[in-house]
Amino acid sequence: MANIKMINLVMVMTMVVASMEFHGTMARELFVGDSFGWNVPNNQFFFDIWVINQGVKYVNDVLVFNFTTGVHNVAEVSLQAHDACDGSNPIQMYTSGPARVSLNTAGIHCFISTIGSDCKSFMNMIVRVEHRANNSSSMLSH
Numbered sequence: 001m002a003n004i005k006m007i008n009l010v011m012v013m014t015m016v017v018a019s020m021e022f023h024g025t026m027a028r029e030l031f032v033g034d035s036f037g038w039n040v041p042n043n044q045f046f047f048d049i050w051v052i053n054q055g056v057k058y059v060n061d062v063l064v065f066n067f068t069t070g071v072h073n074v075a076e077v078s079l080q081a082h083d084a085c086d087g088s089n090p091i092q093m094y095t096s097g098p099a100r101v102s103l104n105t106a107g108i109h110c111f112i113s114t115i116g117s118d119c120k121s122f123m124n125m126i127v128r129v130e131h132r133a134n135n136s137s138s139m140l141s142h
């Protein structure tokens with residue numbers, strides 16, 4: 001009996017600690033293009049402006065690319081491939097919309113649609129991702 005109580009207590013404490021850690025590193029969902037989604041924009045800076053408006057992007061944030069499957073797609077590519085609109089050797093490919101892309105590493109992440117002229121029609125985006133500050137003073141601010 002005592003053992004079961006102890007196990008339950010340990011389980012509850014583990015859950016509390018896990019939820020505290022989750023709160024400290026809460027992943028955000030960022031809807032690419034807001035309600036416009038991941039579609040051909042009518043101005044070349046549309047996705048650049050969207051990226052700027054999101055402020056700092058952190059590791060574990062999730063980009064949600066909303067697009068019609070088969071009409072557009074999302075490929076994570078190198079910076080070179082992004083600049084050349086070259087989708088032939090993607091790092092990661094997402095063909096079903098909406099696609100959820102977790103930003104797992106700090107640094108530059110580049111995305112394009114590889115369908116037709118999408119990329120040259122400004123369905124391309126560079127996202128800089130940063131580490132969330134990992135000390136207690138930054139935890140308190142959340």
Ligand SMILES: *[C@@H]1O[C@H](CO)[C@@H](O)[C@H](O)[C@H]1NC(C)=O
Nearest residue numbers: 031034035037066067068098
């Ligand atoms: C995704 O796009 C579709 C088609 O435009 C739209 O109906 C749907 O509401 C969008 N979903 C979100 C979460 O914005």
Ligand SMILES: *[C@@H]1O[C@H](CO)[C@@H](O)[C@H](O)[C@H]1NC(C)=O
Nearest residue numbers: 059130131132133134135136
């Ligand atoms: C905490 O942040 C420091 C400075 O930004 C970094 O050098 C260190 O690797 C980080 N530690 C962890 C566990 O993320």
Ligand SMILES: *[C@@H]1O[C@H](CO)[C@@H](O)[C@H](O)[C@H]1NC(C)=O
Nearest residue numbers: 132133134135136137138139
């Ligand atoms: C802790 O994080 C705060 C806020 O991000 C930052 O200003 C401070 O320099 C950090 N301290 C250390 C020791 O990393």
